[in-house]
Amino acid sequence: MSELGARIDAVRSGAAAAAAATGASLSAIDAAERGPHPLHAFLAVDSAAALAAAQAVDGTRDRGGEPGPLAGVTLAVKDNLCTLGLPTTCGSRMLEDYHSPFEATAVRRLRDAGAIVVGKTNLDEFGMGSSTEHSAFGPTLNPHDATRVPGGSSGGSAAAVAAGLVDVALGSDTGGSVRQPAAFCGVVGMKPTYGRVSRYGLVAFASSLDQVGVLGSRVEDAARVLQAMAGPDARDSTAAPRPVPDLLKALRVEARGMVVGVPREYTSDAVHAQVRNRVREAADRLREAGLDVRTVSLPHTDYAVPAYCVIAAVEASSNLARYDGVRYGFRAPAADSTSAVYLETRARGFGDEARRRIVLGTYVLSAGYHDRYYQQAQRARAHIARDFDRVFRAGVDVIFTPTTPTPAFRFGERVGDPYAMYLSDAFTVTANLAGIPALSLPIGCAGRLPVGGQLMGRAWDEAAVLRVAAALERSLGTEP
Amino acid sequence: MAELASVRLTGPEVERLRTELAAILDHVAVLSELSGDGAVGPDHPPTAPLRDDVEAPDPLQVPLSELAPTLVDGFFTVPRIAALDDDAADRSTP
Numbered sequence: 001m002s003e004l005g006a007r008i009d010a011v012r013s014g015a016a017a018a019a020a021a022t023g024a025s026l027s028a029i030d031a032a033e034r035g036p037h038p039l040h041a042f043l044a045v046d047s048a049a050a051l052a053a054a055q056a057v058d059g060t061r062d063r064g065g066e067p068g069p070l071a072g073v074t075l076a077v078k079d080n081l082c083t084l085g086l087p088t089t090c091g092s093r094m095l096e097d098y099h100s101p102f103e104a105t106a107v108r109r110l111r112d113a114g115a116i117v118v119g120k121t122n123l124d125e126f127g128m129g130s131s132t133e134h135s136a137f138g139p140t141l142n143p144h145d146a147t148r149v150p151g152g153s154s155g156g157s158a159a160a161v162a163a164g165l166v167d168v169a170l171g172s173d174t175g176g177s178v179r180q181p182a183a184f185c186g187v188v189g190m191k192p193t194y195g196r197v198s199r200y201g202l203v204a205f206a207s208s209l210d211q212v213g214v215l216g217s218r219v220e221d222a223a224r225v226l227q228a229m230a231g232p233d234a235r236d237s238t239a240a241p242r243p244v245p246d247l248l249k250a251l252r253v254e255a256r257g258m259v260v261g262v263p264r265e266y267t268s269d270a271v272h273a274q275v276r277n278r279v280r281e282a283a284d285r286l287r288e289a290g291l292d293v294r295t296v297s298l299p300h301t302d303y304a305v306p307a308y309c310v311i312a313a314v315e316a317s318s319n320l321a322r323y324d325g326v327r328y329g330f331r332a333p334a335a336d337s338t339s340a341v342y343l344e345t346r347a348r349g350f351g352d353e354a355r356r357r358i359v360l361g362t363y364v365l366s367a368g369y370h371d372r373y374y375q376q377a378q379r380a381r382a383h384i385a386r387d388f389d390r391v392f393r394a395g396v397d398v399i400f401t402p403t404t405p406t407p408a409f410r411f412g413e414r415v416g417d418p419y420a421m422y423l424s425d426a427f428t429v430t431a432n433l434a435g436i437p438a439l440s441l442p443i444g445c446a447g448r449l450p451v452g453g454q455l456m457g458r459a460w461d462e463a464a465v466l467r468v469a470a471a472l473e474r475s476l477g478t479e480p
Numbered sequence: 481m482a483e484l485a486s487v488r489l490t491g492p493e494v495e496r497l498r499t500e501l502a503a504i505l506d507h508v509a510v511l512s513e514l515s516g517d518g519a520v521g522p523d524h525p526p527t528a529p530l531r532d533d534v535e536a537p538d539p540l541q542v543p544l545s546e547l548a549p550t551l552v553d554g555f556f557t558v559p560r561i562a563a564l565d566d567d568a569a570d571r572s573t574p
Contacts, residue, residue, distance in 0.1 A: 101548075102541040200541075235539045237531070306508035317485060324486070326558055327548075341561055343488035355487050360501055362485040376511035383514065418500055419507050 002220040004073065004167050011072035011114075014061060018072030021167075022054035022116050025074040028165045029118065040140045041150075041160040043079050044086050045119035050074075053116045068114025070228055075110055076160045076169040078153075079120040080127055081212065082201040083107055090203050091123040091135040091153075094323045094330045094349035104201025105236065106170060106212045106229040113228040118166060121156030125351045127172055127205040128316065129153045130180055130424045133415045134353040142185060144449060148408040151181030151424075154215065158185040161215045168216040168225050174206050175308050176403075176428025178213030179440035183403035183452020186442045188469070189215045190222045193459045194435035195240035197226070198233035206315035207238075209308075209432040219441060219469045223247040226462065242460060250463035255471035256290035258464070261396035265301040266427055272406040274446035279402050282443040282453050285475040286400070291468065296396060298387040301430065303380040305422055308429040310364050310377035316354075317361025323349060356418060385434040392458045398468045401427050403440040403452035427454060437462045439469050443476060 001009075010016035026047050032039040054072065061067040077083055080090045082100035089095045111117060124134040132140045132155030140155045142148040143163040150159040154171030158181035161169050171178040173191035182189025191213040202212055214225040227247045233239040262283055267276055283293050325331035325345030332344030350358070364373035391399065405426055414421040431438035436459050443453035453472070457465040482489045482497070489497065540547070548556040 101546055234536060235541065241531075300514075303511060303514065306511050309504060309508050310511070321486070327556065331559065335561065338561055339486075342486045343483075346486055347488040350487070355489070356497060356500060358485045358487060359481050359497060360504060363481045363501065366481070366484065372512065373505075373508065376514055377508075379514050380511055419504055 002218040004216070004218065004221045005224070008069070008071055008073060008224075011057070012061060012067055016072070018054040018057040018067075018114070018116060019051060021072050022050050022074055022118065025118055025166055026050060028163075032163055032165055037141065037146050039143065039159055039163055040138055041121055041156040041163065041165065042076070042119045043089060043091070043122050043137055043156070046086055049085050050116050050118045053111070057114050057116070068112065070110060070224060071114035073115045073168060074166040075115040075117050076119055076121045076157055076166040077107055077117055078123050078157050078169070078171045080123060080172055080203040080205075081107055081170055082203070083117065083120065086117070086120050088120070088203065089137070090126045091137060092125045092349065092351065092354070093136045096136070096330065098329055100201070102201060104212070105198035105233045107201065109229045110170075110225065115168075115225075115228075121154070121160055121169060123156055124153035124177075125354050126203065126316070126320065127153045127174055127177055127210070128353045128357055130176070130421050131409075131411075131414065132156065132181075133411065134351055136351055139411065142408050144186060145408065148410050148449070149184065151184035151408060153177040153181075154189075154213070155181045157215050158182055158187055158189065161185070161187045161217060168214060168221055170225075171213045171215055172202055172205070173211050173213040173432065174209045175312060175432050176425040178215060179403050179428050179438060179452070179454060180425055182215055182440040183450065183454075184408035186450030187215055187217055188219055188222045188439065188441045189213060190226060190439040190462075190465075191431060191437065192226060192230060192462055193437045194432075195238050196230050196242075196244070196437070196460070196462065198236040198239040200233055200235040200239075204319040206312040207319060208315060209312060211432075219439070219466060219473050220248070220251055222439070223251055223466050245463050247463060247466055250467050251470045253467055255467050257292065258397045258468055259292045259294065259395055260286055260468060261294060261296035261391050261399045263296050263298040263301065263399060263401060265298050266401035270405060271402055272446065275402045275404070275406065275451050278444040278446070278451040279400070279453055282472060282476065283400060286468070286472060289471050289475050291471070293400070294396075296391045296394075296399070298384070298391065298430070300380065300383040300387050304384055304430045304433060305426050307377040307380035307384070307433060308425070309360075309422055310373050311381065311433075313357045313361035314365055314374055315361070316357045317359075317365070320350070320354065320358055325349070353418070381433045384430055388430070388434045388436060388456070397457070397464050399456040400468075401454045401456070403427060403454040407446045407449035407451055431456050435459060437465050439465050441469050441473055443472070
């Protein structure tokens with residue numbers, strides 16, 4: 001059982017108080033966000049509400065009620081998930097003062113399970129980015145090296161967990177935005193199957209790719225949170241009416257004999273040498289643990305980033321059309337006509353990356369270009385999904401790859417070259433395009449920078465991914 | 481394109497975006513190599529499930545009336561755009 005699991009048991013039994021852990025979390029956040037190099041993981045913290053919620057959990061337990069399977073767990077929420085009582089800015093000037101009148105299903109379910117929401121975390125604007133440098137409110141630092149990015153777009157959530165400020169955090173993953181920052185910050189990050197977790201209350205970026213994900217220190221911690229928030233939701237028609245298996249039970253099932261595929265396309269010389277070495281060592285550990293590790297091929301991998309670029313931009317241009325200064329959010333002052341309201345609001349409310357994706361998405365959908373770009377991107381998506389399908393049908397249980405081609409890069413290194421930034425998601429976008437579950441866990445270091453290994457599984461088979469991840473975690477001894 | 485996307489850009493921004501988008505489109509041009517109908521197996525990607533064709537409860541988490549600061553005759557009200565006051569005045573002039 002993880003340290004968090006033991007503490008949950010202690011809170012449930014009364015041996016420990018949720019209020020104590022929450023108080024410690026809030027003190028740690030306060031210390032980390034002050035001083036000469038503030039981490040800037042958080043955009044908003046509500047100490048009073050968090051302490052009140054923790055006291056309520058303790059009170060429920062003391063009265064003989066059910067405090068919940070996540071009793072007293074401190075939780076940070078990425079600021080593109082709607083919450084009551086805390087603003088939802090999406091890291092954008094467009095929603096700088098926005099307070100949602102409703103709460104995301106994922107957040108609501110975790111609160112009902114006894115988790116304590118302490119604050120909202122920083123992100124690349126509207127989830128668009130891989131470094132958190134595109135936040136309108138300034139970047140987050142990587143806790144391992146303050147000159148490097150934490151990854152993105154869920155950089156704040158990853159940094160908050162890595163720095164020990166909270167037990168777990170929610171993120172969103174459209175092309176790797178949970179897994180890539182998890183790899184850069186040395187924590188576990190999981191994106192479930194598309195449709196496993198309700199997107200109600202997740203501010204839409206690319207609706208066919210977005211999923212709510214979880215970050216934690218241990219595989220078991222991620223499994224606990226996923227168990228509590230997953231499942232059908234009448235408010236999200238894309239949340240599948242499938243029961244959620246017992247994921248914690250799956251962690252305890254022996255992984256010996258499972259088949260792990262390592263795609264040759266993910267271990268080329270373009271990958272940082274130390275990342276390749278850590279992946280090779282981790283594969284050896286899996287073999288030593290009795291898993292059957294074999295080389296496989298996913299031949300359409302090179303089309304993944306181009307396809308993702310197009311599809312994500314198209315869907316973003318559609319989803320962000322709602323920000324027009326009329327109903328809510330920022331409205332450009334002194335706009336002298338209706339069209340000026342739209343144009344000025346969107347020029348000043350959005351940052352560079354959001355505007356870039358909106359214009360790109362508009363272009364590739366326009367007459368004469370739709371077939372050349374969007375239709376081809378969808379074709380690539382289908383090929384990529386079929387590659388995975390073929391490998392899984394051949395008997396592979398999970399696929400193992402580096403999470404990212406490199407460890408965390410330095411601030412400013414890629415922000416001026418958009419495509420170079422997209423390439424940092426080269427190994428993560430495939431799972432979003434295919435809709436399959438994927439998890440990143442720490443597998444060692446490159447110097448003092450964490451390296452992440454990624455496991456991907458069949459649709460709806462989070463259990464297999466978690467099982468192999470837990471086995472690898474035990475083999476490597478990478479528990480914090 | 482920026483006008484079609486309802487985003488006003490300055491001259492320098494147009495030039496910068498033109499360069500950046502050209503570079504991105506150069507990279508995504510590789511998609512033209514692909515052929516085939518891209519048919520996939522039954523497990524991928526997860527298709528949107530169809531629900532039964534029956535009336536479902538209101539999916540809103542809170543009543544409609546609580547989704548905006550003010551509601552008049554069933555319509556959400558939003559701040560007026562100043563220029564529209566001038567337009568309304570012009571139309572009312574005989």
